[in-house]
Amino acid sequence: MRDFDELSEREILALAISSEEEDGRIYLDFAEGLRADYPATAGIFTAMAAEEDQHRRWLIDQYRRKFGEHIPLITRAHVRGFYRRRPIWQMLPLNLAAVRRQAEEMEYNSARFYRCATARATDASIRTLLGDLATAERKHEDLAEHLTEKALAGPEQAREAETARRILLLRFIQPGLAGLMDGSVSTLAPVFAAAFATGRPWDAFVVGMAASIGAGISMGFAEALSDNGSLTGRGAPLIRGVVCGLMTTLGGIGHTLPFLIPDFWTAMAVAVGVVVVELAVISWVRWKYMETPPLSAALQVGFGGALVFATGVLIGSS
Numbered sequence: 001m002r003d004f005d006e007l008s009e010r011e012i013l014a015l016a017i018s019s020e021e022e023d024g025r026i027y028l029d030f031a032e033g034l035r036a037d038y039p040a041t042a043g044i045f046t047a048m049a050a051e052e053d054q055h056r057r058w059l060i061d062q063y064r065r066k067f068g069e070h071i072p073l074i075t076r077a078h079v080r081g082f083y084r085r086r087p088i089w090q091m092l093p094l095n096l097a098a099v100r101r102q103a104e105e106m107e108y109n110s111a112r113f114y115r116c117a118t119a120r121a122t123d124a125s126i127r128t129l130l131g132d133l134a135t136a137e138r139k140h141e142d143l144a145e146h147l148t149e150k151a152l153a154g155p156e157q158a159r160e161a162e163t164a165r166r167i168l169l170l171r172f173i174q175p176g177l178a179g180l181m182d183g184s185v186s187t188l189a190p191v192f193a194a195a196f197a198t199g200r201p202w203d204a205f206v207v208g209m210a211a212s213i214g215a216g217i218s219m220g221f222a223e224a225l226s227d228n229g230s231l232t233g234r235g236a237p238l239i240r241g242v243v244c245g246l247m248t249t250l251g252g253i254g255h256t257l258p259f260l261i262p263d264f265w266t267a268m269a270v271a272v273g274v275v276v277v278e279l280a281v282i283s284w285v286r287w288k289y290m291e292t293p294p295l296s297a298a299l300q301v302g303f304g305g306a307l308v309f310a311t312g313v314l315i316g317s318s
Contacts, residue, residue, distance in 0.1 A: 001080045004116065009126055012117050013063045014074040016133070019055055019113070022076070023106055024052035029101050041099075048103070055133055062129050111137035171236075172243055175223050175290045177282070179244035182219050183251025184278040185305050187211045189312035191256055191271070196316030201267040207257035212252025220245025254278050279305045 007015065035042040063071060076260035094166045114134035121127040170205035195204035224241025255278065279301050286297040 001078060003080050005120070007074075007120075009073070009080070009121055009123055010063075010067050011074055012120065012130075013059055013067070013126065014072050015076070015079065016114070016117065016130075017059045017063065018073065018075045019110070020052050020056040020059060023110065024049045026054065026106070027052060027103070030103070036101065045099075045103070046289070051136075055136065058129060058155060059132070059259050060268060062126060064124065066123070069302055076277060079235065095202035107137055169289055174287070175240040175244040176247045177290070178223070179219050179247030179249075180251045180278075180285070181301075183212060183215055183248035184254065184275070184282060185251075185301075185308050186215060187252035188255070188275065188305065188308045189315070191252075191259070192309060193258065193316035195264070195268065195271075196313055199264055201259040201261060201264055204267075205256055208252060208256030208259060212249050212256055215252055216245040216249030219248040275305065 027045045031049065033044040035044070060071070107179040111134050114130050114137060118127055118134055121130055147191040187208060191204055191208040193206035195201065198204070220241040223244035224237040226237075254273045255274040258274060259267045261267035261270060280298075283294070283297040283301045286292040286301070287294045290297075292300075
């Protein structure tokens with residue numbers, strides 16, 4: 001591995017060629033990964049890949065004129081401290097905002113590379129080409145913005161916004177809401193039953209922690225194994241399982257933590273207050289994302305929570 005300052009003009013051109021090839025393939029991977037859900041944005045990245053291919057052709061033509069046909073393999077990994085590109089497989093499933101951010105970073109890094117390379121070049125024609133590429137990379141972001149405005153105008157923009165909302169709903173909101181409801185409601189009975197049966201907040205805390213963590217593990221596995229997402233578009237089962245499991249545990253722990261308070265009735269009052277907040281949050285999410293009328297959502301969630309709470313109190317007091 002060598003420092004960038006140690007590279008010759010021949011090696012700088014070879015590095016630029018391999019970098020443009022890699023960037024073009026990344027943009028095509030972006031386009032392929034987004035095509036099903038975001039066809040307009042996929043078209044943007046296809047156009048950007050074509051731009052990178054044109055840059056590669058310019059570099060190869062210049063290299064041939066100066067150094068012949070053989071181009072040594074010099075990649076970013078061979079240069080110490082050089083910027084790296086995040087592999088696409090580490091970003092799956094592709095997130096639209098993350099992809100656009102990486103594209104902006106790619107163009108910034110490429111422009112910076114060409115500026116540094118231009119400063120080191122002594123051959124006039126090579127220096128001119130590298131300078132032109134630095135300008136082209138700086139304009140590339142403007143090209144992307146122009147293509148975005150053109151491709152995402154009118155119905156396409158509305159369509160992609162609706163697709164993004166649907167993906168958020170299917171992959172995160174629904175499993176998270178299911179977990180939060182299960183954790184907040186189903187653990188009410190064992191926690192408050194233990195509290196009233198023993199009269200000791202610590203016993204209720206231990207039962208609540210066990211119930212919350214156990215329910216989180218159970219719900220996480222159930223969600224992950226229920227659907228692989230290949231037909232429904234619900235995304236990676238592992239991610240959905242983690243979201244559902246964590247929200248289930250969080251929902252149960254919320255009204256369990258107050259029982260760390262030594263005084264029984266104080267702990268009970270705080271726990272009941274937390275339950276009210278949890279049920280209000282669930283009702284809000286159902287209204288915001290599931291299009292449930294607010295009054296209906298509040299009555300449904302409140303009635304269910306009240307039934308489970310009463311069950312725990314009655315069993316614990318018997």
